[in-house]
Amino acid sequence: MTSRSISAMEEKGGRGSGHRTVCVTGGAGYLGSSLVKKLLQKGHTVHATLRNLDDQSKVGLLKSFPEANTKLRLFKADIYNPDEFNTAIQGCDFVFHVATPLQSNTQSSQYKDTTEAAVAAVESIVKSCIRSGTVKRLIYTGSVVAASPLKEDGSGFKDSMDESCWTPLNLPINYYGFETLKDYTYSKTISEKKLLSYACKENKMELVSLACGLVGGDTVLSYISGSIACLMSQPLNDPISYQSLEFLQELMGKVPIVHIDDVCEAHIFCMDQRSLQGIFLFASDFLSTKEIADYFCLYHPEICIAEEFHGRNGSEVRWGSTKLNDVGFKPNYDAKLILEDSLQFLRKMGSFK
Template structure:
């Protein structure tokens, strides 16, 4: 597919201070684009200071207050933009808000409001949504097991019960991301004159510009961290998908920008570079980092026979630069930087 020119654009990144959002903002600024980044609280100097200290931020970055629980607040940030990256998502329900009963209602309302803001702007060509492979399980609807492969046609069947002990938060997150992504992709794009792209990303690992361990890195690394709670989430992912799709933060950012750079693009694309079991992750650290002791109860399990069958993004010309080894090593380096290991 032919790419657009490499001219500088004005783009909006919702959730600009999160793990992916902050890395994406930094990379967009480095490439010369003007970035409108949204934060829930402009008085949070730790987040504001992080973004304002990026190279080129003094001339190329504008910060806007916007909260998923007040979705109309995104409108000013979107005005005048060429592309919008919708990264923000509610992780836990805001009990102080009576507007939505749960995170799913909040996420769907935000998608609806942001689409309308893009259309009203008259300038936004494409909305690129950050989805998750948790919405793309290859489980069969009848509960009889997995399909042979996992690709863009797979949708997590929300009527099934995943019989693995994990927090209600993880299950609610899976539901909200699945339903909001379906809502987004069901818009009649030709009618609203807006291209809509969804990038369903694997579990993201690697380094971070943040001063703390991102939640997705903790979820990928519970075995070396000896973190039983995060380990439950990792096992849930395997139970949901057969194996755990993983991807490096740099590849995720580049995939978002790649989707922006195409002359015309819409639809759903899965984004992951490897597909591992919890046992394979533990085995890697046991083999290459014997100094890290992994408790027996976190040693992992073999997964199902489902394979990674998605090639849509690669068929367009996108290349993942980080394999499983690099993802795990960079994630470990992130933990060391945070003082978890010597």
């Protein structure tokens, strides 16, 4: 694995390595915490938002990062109270909107479901960015679940999956009884459409949506995130997480996967460009659940995967997105490295010997 040359990135249109002030919403989550750490390492000042500043496990994690004493500021902000993000955004050059509601907040009477909350947060954050007068670009952490290649008429999949695809919201997809999966798919799809509508209406700053595949790899967290649990559900023999993995294949034909380090670097790459906007799908590989299980059976026979988790072949749909590659970003991690690093993390957590 080779590291990307910073100077080469700058030659391809980057802003260079100047230090900036940036906001990361959802700064203590799986992706947010790794992004905060990497931004601090690169010398940027980071405004990170958390739902609860009294949660010492999350606050302590972020404050433990190198340079946090001088370059990290923490702000309380909750998706279900989207106006709270305004203070964290003030004075920032760039905003990474990573936070997203996964389950409906039953204590909130303001929004009936996660979709309403997510859309309201996008609206509020975009307006805060515009009001700030300093934010040059909002980079939204999207998801490939918003870009399903399923045809609108329900007759199967398109030939390829790329930025022209939008997940149809009126298809009788089997959600295996998990309303959270449906709510998450709806909220990410509608939120991204809402975000892009501002690109047409306001045109006062650039808007980027980085729609990421299922994220794996090591993490700074001390627990197993839902994303890693889903990706590694077969070697874990975890029926609930495996149903989520099968849902992704049903939605997209196969499962797009990507390494967390590449995701963080891609976010920063999107910040570093002189000018960039629009949707960019991002995955390093596109695997069926059978291919994932076959990998572990072949290279890690010590891990016993039960028959019901051996997966199935995906559809013939191919990964057709090249936009991020075309503007100069190349991922460092292939499928093997993604799966191996995810396994190494699980071993560190004591899931395997």
